[in-house]
Amino acid sequence: MIHLQSSVHSFEATCERMAEACQTQGYGVLAQHNVGDTLRAKGIDYSGQCIVFEICQPSHAAAILKADATLASGLPCRMAVSQQGSEPVSLSMFSPEQLLREASSKEAIQRIGAQVQQETLRIMELVAH
Numbered sequence: 001m002i003h004l005q006s007s008v009h010s011f012e013a014t015c016e017r018m019a020e021a022c023q024t025q026g027y028g029v030l031a032q033h034n035v036g037d038t039l040r041a042k043g044i045d046y047s048g049q050c051i052v053f054e055i056c057q058p059s060h061a062a063a064i065l066k067a068d069a070t071l072a073s074g075l076p077c078r079m080a081v082s083q084q085g086s087e088p089v090s091l092s093m094f095s096p097e098q099l100l101r102e103a104s105s106k107e108a109i110q111r112i113g114a115q116v117q118q119e120t121l122r123i124m125e126l127v128a129h
Contacts, residue, residue: 001098003121007081007089007128011049014081014089014127021126022055025119030054030076050082057119060112064100067108074099077120081127091124 007014019029031054039046056076064071079093100113 001095003093003095003124005091005124005128007091009089009128011081011083011089014091015051017127018053018055018079018081018123021123024126025057025123026059027055027057027077027119027123030056035080048082048084050080052078052080054078055120055123057116060116063112064109067106067112068104071100071103071109074103077116079120079124091128093120093124096120 009017015032022029033052033054035050035052036046036048054076055078061075064075077093077096079091081089081091083089095117097110097113097117100109100116104110
């Protein structure tokens with residue numbers, strides 16, 4: 001499942017709001033990947049804008065790794081800001097709750113997934129409005 005949120009801000013302003021919104025929920029931005037620029041640099045005809053943010057809440061990540069280190073490839077969370085032409089700017093992310101539910105039957109992992117989802121949806125809301 002993908003969560004989508006339209007932004008009332010420009011593409012640039014939406015991206016700039018990410019770090020502050022993450023901080024309010026105890027998350028940090030670990031990296032930004034400008035997928036649009038990367039594709040264009042490789043000669044791919046892509047006119048849209050797309051930046052993928054890797055975000056993390058350290059205590060959640062540590063708890064997941066302690067419970068099941070094989071879930072490391074699912075870390076950190078990723079949230080994208082994208083825009084195609086004159087369409088509205090959108091934020092998107094895969095459902096952390098659903099991904100962790102599919103990856104592990106451990107109750108502790110599923111609890112963390114639900115909490116991460118609640119917090120990251122709040123981040124999306126703060127960034128978009």
